[in-house]
Amino acid sequence: MTRRKLVAGNWKMNGSLAQLAELDAIAAAARTNPEVDVAICPPFTLVAPAAARGNLSIGAQDVHPNDKGAHTGDVSAAMLKEAGASLVIVGHSERRTDHAETSALVRAKAEAAIGAGLIAIVCIGETEEERLAGRAVQVVEEQLNGSIPPGATAERLVVAYEPVWAIGTGRTPTVQDVAEIHAAIRAKLRGLLGDAADQVRILYGGSVKASNAAELMAVPDVDGALVGGASLTAADFVPIVVAAAKG
Numbered sequence: 001m002t003r004r005k006l007v008a009g010n011w012k013m014n015g016s017l018a019q020l021a022e023l024d025a026i027a028a029a030a031r032t033n034p035e036v037d038v039a040i041c042p043p044f045t046l047v048a049p050a051a052a053r054g055n056l057s058i059g060a061q062d063v064h065p066n067d068k069g070a071h072t073g074d075v076s077a078a079m080l081k082e083a084g085a086s087l088v089i090v091g092h093s094e095r096r097t098d099h100a101e102t103s104a105l106v107r108a109k110a111e112a113a114i115g116a117g118l119i120a121i122v123c124i125g126e127t128e129e130e131r132l133a134g135r136a137v138q139v140v141e142e143q144l145n146g147s148i149p150p151g152a153t154a155e156r157l158v159v160a161y162e163p164v165w166a167i168g169t170g171r172t173p174t175v176q177d178v179a180e181i182h183a184a185i186r187a188k189l190r191g192l193l194g195d196a197a198d199q200v201r202i203l204y205g206g207s208v209k210a211s212n213a214a215e216l217m218a219v220p221d222v223d224g225a226l227v228g229g230a231s232l233t234a235a236d237f238v239p240i241v242v243a244a245a246k247g
């Protein structure tokens, strides 16, 4: 079973045209670590100029489920594709919280992305309250039930496990906890997608940085990382790419 690791950066609402210069050093690291897939997801306004540099896979952070219409402020999967994106994050916990996105909506977004030929990175993860109540596995299983498009294949679907309490906090679960959840996610995906689940990449996200990337990338069923804060500069991000190449 060989799954190519994927290290994707999520710039969130950060970045500028000037900051796209970081992409050149990140792209250089991607070239010298060809066993890993590397992508950066900047804000919408930077997708086209980032993709135009032509040296790295570029993604977006959200997409509307419809292909066009009266949806002020939204962007369709076809628009992202035309701007040069090859992937899109859907269902990030910040969107589930800030914009009250349900799993049903996340699934519709993932379907739209896949339908347009993009890779959908579907995010799931429990809150701290849910983990303390012993419900982490149950919560991610419910999110998978609701968010994963039926019939999706590994070519176009990636799952990112991001415990909400680990995002931007500097805290991470133990490697044992990550292993437990990723195994549960794999098992659940098998139930939903059959054999195709064995090739689906499951990323870990939440306070991944140079100092913890190696141990996280070595956990079974961790097939890469979704990186927020540490993706904003090549200096922070490249060591994570290198750790994934080794892990």
Ligand code: PGA
Binding pocket: 010, 162, 166, 167, 168, 169, 170, 205, 206, 207, 208, 226, 227, 228, 229, 230
């Ligand atoms: P973080 O964010 O790496 O800054 O914790 C991860 C994410 O939200 O994707």
